[in-house]
Amino acid sequence: MSKMIYLDNAATTRTAPEVVEAMLPYFSELYGNPSSIYDLAGRSKEGITAAREQIAGILGAKKEEIYFTGSGTEADNWALKAAFEAYKNKGNHIITTKIEHHAILHTCEYLAKERGAEITYLDVDENGIIRLEDLEKAIRPETILISVMAANNEIGSIQPIKEIGLIAREHGILFHTDAVQAFCQLPIHVDECNIDMLSSSAHKINGPKGVGFLYIRKGVKIRSFVHGGAQERKRRAGTENVPGIVGYGAAAKRAWDSMEERTAKERELRDYLISRITEEIPYVKLNGHPVKRLPNNVNVSFRFVEGESLLLMLDGCGICASSGSACTSGSLDPSHVLLAIGLPHEIAHGSLRLTLSEEITKEDLDYTVEKLKEIVQNLRNMSPLYEDFMKKQEETNVQ
Amino acid sequence: MYSEKVMDHFQHPRNVGEIENASGVGTVGNAKCGDIMRIFLDIDDETHIIKDCKFKTFGCGAAVATSSMATEMVMGKTIEEAMKVTNKAVMEALDGLPPVKVHCSLLAEEAIHAALWDYAEKHHIVIEGLSKPKSDIHEGEEEEEEDY
Numbered sequence: 001m002s003k004m005i006y007l008d009n010a011a012t013t014r015t016a017p018e019v020v021e022a023m024l025p026y027f028s029e030l031y032g033n034p035s036s037i038y039d040l041a042g043r044s045k046e047g048i049t050a051a052r053e054q055i056a057g058i059l060g061a062k063k064e065e066i067y068f069t070g071s072g073t074e075a076d077n078w079a080l081k082a083a084f085e086a087y088k089n090k091g092n093h094i095i096t097t098k099i100e101h102h103a104i105l106h107t108c109e110y111l112a113k114e115r116g117a118e119i120t121y122l123d124v125d126e127n128g129i130i131r132l133e134d135l136e137k138a139i140r141p142e143t144i145l146i147s148v149m150a151a152n153n154e155i156g157s158i159q160p161i162k163e164i165g166l167i168a169r170e171h172g173i174l175f176h177t178d179a180v181q182a183f184c185q186l187p188i189h190v191d192e193c194n195i196d197m198l199s200s201s202a203h204k205i206n207g208p209k210g211v212g213f214l215y216i217r218k219g220v221k222i223r224s225f226v227h228g229g230a231q232e233r234k235r236r237a238g239t240e241n242v243p244g245i246v247g248y249g250a251a252a253k254r255a256w257d258s259m260e261e262r263t264a265k266e267r268e269l270r271d272y273l274i275s276r277i278t279e280e281i282p283y284v285k286l287n288g289h290p291v292k293r294l295p296n297n298v299n300v301s302f303r304f305v306e307g308e309s310l311l312l313m314l315d316g317c318g319i320c321a322s323s324g325s326a327c328t329s330g331s332l333d334p335s336h337v338l339l340a341i342g343l344p345h346e347i348a349h350g351s352l353r354l355t356l357s358e359e360i361t362k363e364d365l366d367y368t369v370e371k372l373k374e375i376v377q378n379l380r381n382m383s384p385l386y387e388d389f390m391k392k393q394e395e396t397n398v399q
Numbered sequence: 400m401y402s403e404k405v406m407d408h409f410q411h412p413r414n415v416g417e418i419e420n421a422s423g424v425g426t427v428g429n430a431k432c433g434d435i436m437r438i439f440l441d442i443d444d445e446t447h448i449i450k451d452c453k454f455k456t457f458g459c460g461a462a463v464a465t466s467s468m469a470t471e472m473v474m475g476k477t478i479e480e481a482m483k484v485t486n487k488a489v490m491e492a493l494d495g496l497p498p499v500k501v502h503c504s505l506l507a508e509e510a511i512h513a514a515l516w517d518y519a520e521k522h523h524i525v526i527e528g529l530s531k532p533k534s535d536i537h538e539g540e541e542e543e544e545e546d547y
């Protein structure tokens with residue numbers, strides 16, 4: 001296979017070789033069950049504790065406040081369902097946004113349908129950021145939880161979590177944030193942002209797949225979500241994924257230590273890619289906020305072009321990317337995030353997300369832009385929408 | 400996800416383009432759903448043989464591949480024979496489509512029928528088994544147009 005350019009790091013990342021190396025001993029050598037009492041088991045427990053301390057340190061949390069889970073999705077489910085259960089005597093109202101990941105949205109739908117929750121889904125502005133006035137207005141006496149993602153996975157928009165945390169604190173409401181895309185990409189301090197719960201996932205930061213955590217502030221009355229043994233302070237039973245957790249710790253350390261330098265470089269390349277695409281290809285629009293966006297996120301819409309076709313063509317050139325078109329979402333509607341920022345369906349179908357990593361070079365991006373220019377033009381030449389548009393243009397020029 | 404045949408027709412689509420002064424043009428689907436197919440036919444008025452057929456499609460891989468295959472399948476056929484080119488036949492010729500993509504293939508038959516309808520109307524003839532196309536691409540056009 002010729003060179004591959006992987007520009008889908010918001011979907012998942014390559015597990016870093018040093019992370020794999022840190023994990024390896026925990027498969028066939030240090031395989032003890034952390035709950036057992038002999039020395040071998042103690043070594044497994046130490047591996048987990050070190051990862052927990054590592055992660056707690058990054059968030060300004062205590063290590064007892066980090067609970068490992070099987071995914072970011074599980075952490076989101078746990079936070080919402082268990083908070084609702086624990087606080088339902090106080091109220092049944094949850095505030096979230098229209099642009100959350102399905103791990104949050106579908107959990108809210110479940111709580112509304114099966115458990116009698118009332119959910120307010122906040123709108124976002126055209127850049128994909130909530131308005132704090134809307135949040136204030138949505139608060140009711142029975143509001144028990146505010147769940148707003150730290151940064152969006154599709155368009156990269158960064159939410160004002162510090163301000164949201166302050167509002168939640170003033171009203172005595174729990175604040176949960178889905179930080180799956182933001183952890184180790186942006187500095188987040190749980191005390192400074194008044195965060196009560198935070199979800200994260202290892203595979204987004206060059207860690208292994210299938211391991212996440214939920215931060216739960218001490219004093220929050222969340223009960224067990226998975227019943228069984230006494231693991232994770234009796235709040236999440238099941239023998240720990242020791243290699244996965246150790247890998248998470250190693251990935252978090254690596255990502256945190258390199259964050260400043262890495263994200264500065266990514267931001268520069270991101271802005272280079274955005275300006276080349278928007279300046280060199282006509283009828284294109286940047287989705288998301290120009291500055292308040294994840295350092296590695298580029299999301300653009302090309303008019304008259306359908307996203308899946310674009311992805312297949314890019315794949316043919318060795319470029320991995322993603323789209324919010326209906327055909328890639330497995331439904332008939334394009335991405336809910338793109339619709340929430342006000343894109344008409346037709347333009348949402350033509351969206352392309354390119355998410356960078358530290359491995360991406362300027363040359364990779366130059367190659368991508370060249371291919372993109374050809375592909376977009378070829379698809380437009382095949383598009384009846386483009387044909388109609390160009391004819392209309394000609395007519396108006398003649399008049 | 401797609402068969403080799405689908406990928407071949409997607410990456411090297413046959414008969415892309417327009418026919419000037421085509422004897423029949425049909426456009427189906429709508430941009431809101433993400434698929435629009437337009438088929439141009441050049442039909443011999445005496446023999447009713449489809450001498451040329453071209454398409455333009457806005458849509459996913461399956462939509463492009465079915466358009467391409469459908470144009471190949473009606474080329475050189477009489478109107479009567481072209482009426483027998485069904486979605487199923489197009490899909491089979493492509494070695495099948497993933498279940499979620501079957502709806503994209505429905506447009507191919509509709510687009511051919513719409514182009515034939517256009518031809519029949521212009522020439523005041525009746526094509527057996529053909530009814531007025533129902534899809535309308537202008538549905539949803541009120542949606543705000545943005546300027547870039």
Ligand SMILES: Cc1ncc(COP(=O)(O)O)c(C=O)c1O
Binds near residue numbers: 103
């Ligand atoms: C914002 C957000 N939340 C939750 C998830 C789910 O995480 P996981 O893949 O670990 O279940 C993702 C990953 O796609 C995400 O981007």
